[in-house]
Amino acid sequence: MSALTVTLPDGSQRSLPEGSTAGDLAAEIGPGLAKAAVIAIVDDKEIDLDVPLADGADVSLVTASDELGLHTIRHSTAHLMAQAILDLHPGARFAIGPPIEHGFYYDFDLPDGKTLNDEDLEAIEARMHELVAADQPFERYEISVPEALDLFKDEPYKMEIIEAVTSGAANSDDAGELSGDTVSYYRNSDTFLDMCTGPHVPSTGRLGHFKLQRVAGAYWRGDEKRPQLQRIYGTAWSSKKELKQHLVRLEEAAKRDHRRLAQELDLVSWPTELGPGLAVWHPKGAIIRKIMEDYSRQRHEEGGYDFAYSPHIAKSVLWETSGHLDFYADGMYPPMEMDGASYYPKPMNCPFHVLIFKSGQRSYRELPKKIFELGTVYRYELSGAVHGLMRSRGFTQDDSHVFATREQIADELSSLLDFMLGVLRDFGFTEFEAKLSTRPEEKSVGDDEIWDSATAGLQAALEAHGLDYVVDEGGGAFYGPKIDVDVRDAIGRAWQLSTIQLDFNLPERFELEYVAPDGERKRPVMIHRALMGSIERFFGVLIEHYAGNFPAWLAPVQARILPVAEAHEDYARGVADRLRAAGFRIEVDAANDPLGKRVRNGKVQKIPYVLVVGDDDMANDTVGVNARGVKDVERDVTVDAFTERLAADVAAKS
RNA sequence: GCUCCCUUAGCUCAGUCGGUAGAGCGUCUCCAUGGUAAGGAGAAGGUCGACAGUUCAAUUCUGUCAGGGAGCUCCA
Numbered sequence: 065m066s067a068l069t070v071t072l073p074d075g076s077q078r079s080l081p082e083g084s085t086a087g088d089l090a091a092e093i094g095p096g097l098a099k100a101a102v103i104a105i106v107d108d109k110e111i112d113l114d115v116p117l118a119d120g121a122d123v124s125l126v127t128a129s130d131e132l133g134l135h136t137i138r139h140s141t142a143h144l145m146a147q148a149i150l151d152l153h154p155g156a157r158f159a160i161g162p163p164i165e166h167g168f169y170y171d172f173d174l175p176d177g178k179t180l181n182d183e184d185l186e187a188i189e190a191r192m193h194e195l196v197a198a199d200q201p202f203e204r205y206e207i208s209v210p211e212a213l214d215l216f217k218d219e220p221y222k223m224e225i226i227e228a229v230t231s232g233a234a235n236s237d238d239a240g241e242l243s244g245d246t247v248s249y250y251r252n253s254d255t256f257l258d259m260c261t262g263p264h265v266p267s268t269g270r271l272g273h274f275k276l277q278r279v280a281g282a283y284w285r286g287d288e289k290r291p292q293l294q295r296i297y298g299t300a301w302s303s304k305k306e307l308k309q310h311l312v313r314l315e316e317a318a319k320r321d322h323r324r325l326a327q328e329l330d331l332v333s334w335p336t337e338l339g340p341g342l343a344v345w346h347p348k349g350a351i352i353r354k355i356m357e358d359y360s361r362q363r364h365e366e367g368g369y370d371f372a373y374s375p376h377i378a379k380s381v382l383w384e385t386s387g388h389l390d391f392y393a394d395g396m397y398p399p400m401e402m403d404g405a406s407y408y409p410k411p412m413n414c415p416f417h418v419l420i421f422k423s424g425q426r427s428y429r430e431l432p433k434k435i436f437e438l439g440t441v442y443r444y445e446l447s448g449a450v451h452g453l454m455r456s457r458g459f460t461q462d463d464s465h466v467f468a469t470r471e472q473i474a475d476e477l478s479s480l481l482d483f484m485l486g487v488l489r490d491f492g493f494t495e496f497e498a499k500l501s502t503r504p505e506e507k508s509v510g511d512d513e514i515w516d517s518a519t520a521g522l523q524a525a526l527e528a529h530g531l532d533y534v535v536d537e538g539g540g541a542f543y544g545p546k547i548d549v550d551v552r553d554a555i556g557r558a559w560q561l562s563t564i565q566l567d568f569n570l571p572e573r574f575e576l577e578y579v580a581p582d583g584e585r586k587r588p589v590m591i592h593r594a595l596m597g598s599i600e601r602f603f604g605v606l607i608e609h610y611a612g613n614f615p616a617w618l619a620p621v622q623a624r625i626l627p628v629a630e631a632h633e634d635y636a637r638g639v640a641d642r643l644r645a646a647g648f649r650i651e652v653d654a655a656n657d658p659l660g661k662r663v664r665n666g667k668v669q670k671i672p673y674v675l676v677v678g679d680d681d682m683a684n685d686t687v688g689v690n691a692r693g694v695k696d697v698e699r700d701v702t703v704d705a706f707t708e709r710l711a712a713d714v715a716a717k718s
Numbered sequence: 719g720c721u722c723c724c725u726u727a728g729c730u731c732a733g734u735c736g737g738u739a740g741a742g743c744g745u746c747u748c749c750a751u752g753g754u755a756a757g758g759a760g761a762a763g764g765u766c767g768a769c770a771g772u773u774c775a776a777u778u779c780u781g782u783c784a785g786g787g788a789g790c791u792c793c794a
Contacts, residue, residue: 180722279723281789293790295789340785340786394794411794446719446792446793447719448721448792449793455793542794628751628752629753630751658751660754660755663755667754667755674754677753688754
């Protein structure tokens with residue numbers, strides 16, 4: 065009997081009978097692996113477990129605990145869902161159904177424009193579980209392109225994918241289904257097959273730990289002008305336990321939702337009378353904002369910035385000169401007509417700062433000139449894009465514009481990055497990722513030399529600060545390259561906050577000049593720069609990052625003092641006055657509630673310190689300290705010692 | 719803006735197969751004076767998002783609008 069020999073990842077070799085598959089190999093090694101294996105990697109290619117192995121192949125078995133295995137499970141689950149949809153809604157036509165982080169989706173169309181709702185989702189999920197029980201094999205077939213065009217002739221989206229790829233758009237993401245001139249597809253049953261490059265799990269019985277999450281609309285190929293398909297998102301895992309853990313994580317993330325915490329902690333609200341995307345700041349939110357803004361002003365003052373203020377509206381001529389009415393009109397609020405002129409609410413602060421620069425003749429000795437403003441802007445965000453504080457229609461930027469000579473750019477960028485990271489670190493962020501966006505392919509303004517030197521300056525600044533970054537080739541705006549900085553929050557989500565954007569355009573449009581040492585007039589370069597970006601959004605991110613547990617320097621109430629009984633109320637108020645005199649934000653809760661209840665209320669409000677004072681404390685000038693997040697209560701802490709402790713917390717911004 | 723879903727007391731939600739409504743928390747009052755995550759009792763509080771339509775009757779069914787959520791698109 066002939067045999068074949070394969071090499072495993074550890075270098076060991078196994079002999080198997082002729083015709084053996086990767087699945088046979090797994091079974092040969094052990095029943096546990098046979099059960100766990102999902103696909104195999106043979107000579108660096110991902111394949112199904114039922115493909116016969118060639119003699120001398122390098123074989124590695126991929127299990128569900130590998131990232132790649134999980135990816136396969138999600139991909140196969142997308143197929144499973146498509147089959148269930150087709151069973152329940154004959155005539156459905158499918159577009160694409162890829163695995164994504166934590167799950168998968170599938171885009172499709174139903175006959176007669178039928179749309180699905182949450183109940184349909186339950187039915188589809190139930191049908192999927194039946195198909196899992198049926199344990200259908202995933203069978204792979206390869207056919208020629210003409211055969212594929214015939215097989216999928218009733219599937220317009222699949223046809224389009226085949227045609228797009230065969231007509232030469234070979235770099236397309238869709239190329240996966242096609243290798244050379246063949247198309248592969250998988251058949252699960254007599255009634256369901258799907259074009260797909262695979263690989264897949266051996267059979268549907270290997271799936272089952274999934275949950276369909278939501279149905280949404282999605283444009284075909286992401287293009288607003290093309291038909292909108294239905295998309296079902298689901299999550300899928302290799303075990304029931306993992307699925308459950310994921311669902312618990314989602315619940316925990318939902319508990320941090322800044323819109324929910326804004327309500328629970330009485331920070332901000334969105335009265336419908338104001339309109340979408342417009343918030344009012346309640347006292348507890350407003351005090352945090354004041355601290356953020358005070359901090360920002362102080363840092364800018366130390367950083368050598370000049371302060372500025374500008375009005376909320378300006379005549380159309382300003383926006384014509386700046387170009388905003390040409391390329392940003394859709395994002396602007398409509399104008400108010402007055403005295404024969406059109407006044408637009410400002411979507412940006414830059415033109416005002418440009419006018420301040422332009423208000424007199426500038427010498428090279430004044431550069432770099434750095435103008436800073438907490439400037440409130442209004443932008444017409446699409447109604448579907450508005451989202452709590454994260455995406456508002458009115459918001460305040462910590463905006464500054466640096467006017468510099470070409471020669472100063474590199475140094476200035478480096479110091480800006482320094483400044484930015486210092487601010488972000490003070491707000492508790494420790495992980496950063498940057499993106500460098502370079503000159504776009506299409507038309508752009510500015511000569512090659514300035515693009516090259518500015519881009520090199522940005523890159524040098526990133527490297528000097530040891531920041532991880534990716535380059536988005538051609539991703540810059542037409543008027544200059546930029547750096548965007550993302551932070552990771554406490555649960556690992558990335559938020560884009562800060563931007564440093566070069567601008568070669570506005571100085572041209574406004575004909576900005578400075579007098580150089582040789583007496584010649586030269587054009588400065590402008591740098592737009594926001595650190596928090598939008599104060600609103602930054603606050604939203606902080607709420608979620610800290611889950612409402614603001615560090616003492618930001619907490620609206622730093623300590624709440626609870627007298628044990630009425631007899632201790634005067635003492636409590638005395639301690640509160642002393643702490644307030646030391647500069648802290650203090651409340652006294654002498655409400656008609658039992659102590660346990662009042663402690664709970666303080667905890668629910670996420671106050672850093674709940675202080676309890678009773679007979680012992682009155683006698684000894686002490687407080688009982690119940691710190692947030694700490695189980696044990698500390699008794700007999702002197703008021704002085706507590707004052708020092710709180711001061712240290714505030715100073716450490718922790 | 720597009721697709722789907724949602725809107726009932728200050729908040730979180732029940733409920734009415736069409737006959738105008740309930741709970742918990744919160745608020746107020748009273749009792750309880752309590753040493754560390756919910757003491758007890760009572761009261762007030764709702765044009766059931768708005769406007770039309772169907773109906774003897776609409777909070778409930780239908781439509782339009784407004785607001786909100788998820789996703790898509792967008793974020794120069």
